Amino acid sequence: MRLRALATIGVTVLLATTACSVSTKNDSGPDDTTSAPVPSGSTASAAPKIKDVVLVTHDSWSLPKKLVAQWEQQTGYHLVVRSNGDAGKLTNKLVLTQGNPDGDVSFGVDNTFATRALKANVFAPYTPASVPTGVSGYDVEGDGGQHLTPIDHSDVCVNVDTTWFAAHHLTPPTTLDDLTKPAYKNLFVTPGASTSSPGMAFLLATIAAYGDGWQSYWSKLMANGAEITDGWDQAYEVEFTQGGGKGKRPIVLSYDSDPAYTVKGGTTSTQALLDTCFTEVEYAGVLTGAKNVPGAKAFVEWLLSPQVQAALPRSMYVFPVVPGTPLPADWTRFAKQPTNPLTVSPAEIDANREKWLQQWSDVTSR
Structure with a gap:
């Protein structure tokens, strides 16, 4: 996974x-x-x-x-x-x-x-x-x-570094639409759909949210400086500000369990955006x-x-x-799960996977 x-x-x-x-x-x-x-x-x-x-x-x-x-x-x-x-x-x-x-x-x-x-x-x-x-x-x-x-x-969700946003006096995004706004230009990183299972889940989340307009959404996302990596490890551990490499991007595609992972001193430094999630x-x-x-x-x-x-x-x-x-106690307190995650039926995924991946590659490589 x-x-x-x-x-x-x-x-x-x-x-x-x-x-x-x-x-x-x-x-x-x-x-x-x-x-x-x-x-x-x-x-x-x-x-x-x-x-x-x-x-x-x-x-x-x-x-x-x-x-x-x-x-x-x-x-x-x-x-x-x-x-x-x-x-x-x-x-x-x-x-x-x-x-x-x-x-x-x-x-x-x-x-x-x-x-x-x-x-x-x-x-x-x-x-x-x-x-x-x-x-x-x-x-x-x-x-x-x-x-x-x-x-x-688990749920693949957009996550934010709440400490970064507090330090920069900027309100964090809460929705998929927010990621295309100028306030969040060059701040988002996600693993690619063709090389990563969470990246594929995020693509499916956007298809569930925008239907036939998902390619237009991705065009806006890329125009707003979204970065695509080969896998989750590079996105989170290298590019994300809360990762081990202390990267420069405070918004990352990851999981709803992440806030339980970043607990220190009884508080967490990340938040999963529960309106962006796709269940795996x-x-x-x-x-x-x-x-x-x-x-x-x-x-x-x-x-x-x-x-x-x-x-x-x-x-x-x-x-x-x-x-x-x-x-675990930290999970009970910090790992919140979405009540209404985005979904695409397995049958629809099977029928369209290759087409969607090709279209996604075309949009993200422009």
């Missing part, structure tokens, strides 16, 4: 396309030692015929090492991770290897790419035996949880042609367990899909 988690928790996780063991290599996130419940039918006593469960995911995959180790000990499986860039690159990889996948299970295909994967029969039919109440509200339209299981969600949902599913189907199913069930759901905010900076999952 994004490279955000790596920068957020200050841990570098190198997951090459060659397999590596999460239980020994991934040290990101809190060391949750609480025993996790074992999914039905996957106890260690029923020794699995194939021990390795190979996860094909994106570069931002990150869960506490001890939590993964508990699952391995309790089930008898061994988790192997193979990463493949962001959600778009991951989906491309899954489509290209359909029927002969590089692994057994995948996590990280989001709602902007889900229909493409489903049309290509990337995922085998599977619904966890027990799906918590409320999770089905995040199902892919038309799938009903038959192939893809929702795991987490990440899914997991058993891959068609998987060698270890029982292990893949056990892994998907585990991702919905209370321990994993509670670990998601600190580990990957996303919200859990299971309602009632406790959130």
Whole structure:
């Protein structure tokens, strides 16, 4: 979904396309030692015929090492991770290897790419035996949880550096329209739609907001000095004034969880503009042609367990899909979610993705 988690928790996780063991290599996130419940039918006593469960995911995959180790000990499986860039690159990889996948299970295909994967029969039919109440509200339209299981969600939103605006005695923008006003010229930076999943989500937000007029909006945005980067990391960590590089642009395209990330001394220095948000949902599913189907199913069930759901905010900076999952204190106070996010149906995205990206490239390259 994004490279955000790596920068957020200050841990570098190198997951090459060659397999590596999460239980020994991934040290990101809190060391949750609480025993996790074992999914039905996957106890260690029923020794699995194939021990390795190979996860094909994106570069931002990150869960506490001890939590993964508990699952391995309790089930008898061994988790192997193979990463493949962001959600778009991951989906491309899954489509290209359909029927002969590089692994057994995948996590990280989001709602902007889900229909493409489903049309290509990337995922085998599977619904966890027990799906918590409320999770089905995040199902892919038309799938009903038959192939893809929702795991987490977050909203891509425009964020502002409130301390910068206070220091410059300038009222921050609040809407998408505001970003085209002269007062905010040369202040906005966003990752590109063709090279970044949050950038694609922002493009979809503008399509939802402006309909057939979205290209005109982007022309105005570019004329007002908007900067486009290849990815989120460069936009936030380099160009944004609150990023690690202390850049010069106080408006950035990022996530609704960011204000919980910039807390210092009990206050936050950023604010998400909740009228600009587009919801992203990440899914997991058993891959068609998987060698270890029982292990893949056990892994998907585990991702919905209370321990994993509670670990998601600190580990990957996303919200859990299971309602009632406790959130960190800073999230409860500062990570506000939009009540009416902008939306585009997965079917419409699938039908128009390539056309929209080409039109977006034409507008932004003028």
